[in-house]
Amino acid sequence: MDNQSPFEQFDELRIDASSKLFLAEAAKWTTFLAILGYIGIGFMILAAVFMMFVGASMSSYNSVMPMGGGLVFSLIYLVIAALYFIPVNYLYRFGSHMKTAVNSNNQASLTQAFEYLKSHYKFIGILTIIMVGLYILAIIAGMFMGIAGMGNIR
Numbered sequence: 001m002d003n004q005s006p007f008e009q010f011d012e013l014r015i016d017a018s019s020k021l022f023l024a025e026a027a028k029w030t031t032f033l034a035i036l037g038y039i040g041i042g043f044m045i046l047a048a049v050f051m052m053f054v055g056a057s058m059s060s061y062n063s064v065m066p067m068g069g070g071l072v073f074s075l076i077y078l079v080i081a082a083l084y085f086i087p088v089n090y091l092y093r094f095g096s097h098m099k100t101a102v103n104s105n106n107q108a109s110l111t112q113a114f115e116y117l118k119s120h121y122k123f124i125g126i127l128t129i130i131m132v133g134l135y136i137l138a139i140i141a142g143m144f145m146g147i148a149g150m151g152n153i154r
Contacts, residue, residue: 023102027113028095029095030091037091045081048078055071055074087127
C-alpha cells in the first residue's frame with residue numbers, strides 16, 4: 001500500500017499557478033526593496049564624501065583629532081555601505097532572476113534566483129553572528145573597564 005501523497009512521488013519540486021503568483025509578487029517586492037537599498041547606499045556614500053570634506057575643513061579647529069573626525073566617520077560610512085551593498089545586490093539579483101523565471105518558465109533562472117536568495121540569507125546570517133560576537137565582546141570589555149574603574153575610585 002502506497003501512502004505517499006502525489007507531491008512526494010517526484011524527486012523535484014513542482015511550482016503550481018498559485019506558487020508562481022506568490023513568487024512573482026515576492027520578486028516585485030524584493031526588487032523594490034533592493035532599489036531602495038541601492039538608494040540608501042548612494043546616500044551613505046554622499047554622506048561619507050560630505051563628512052570627508054567638512055572634516056578636512058574643520059581639522060585646523062580640532063586639536064583632539066588632527067586628521068579630522070570627518071575622515072574617520074566617512075571611512076566607517078564607506079565600509080558600512082560596502083557591506084550593505086553585498087546583500088542588497090543578492091536581493092536585486094534574486095528579484096530579477098525570479099521575474100525572468102516566472103515570466104518565461106525558465107528553470108535555470110529559477111535555480112539561479114534561489115541561489116541568490118540563499119547567498120543573501122547566508123551573508124546576513126554570518127554578519128549577524130559577527131555582530132552578536134562583537135556585542136558580547138563589547139559587553140565583556142565594558143564590564144572589565146567598569147571593574148577597573150571602580151578600583152581607581154578609592
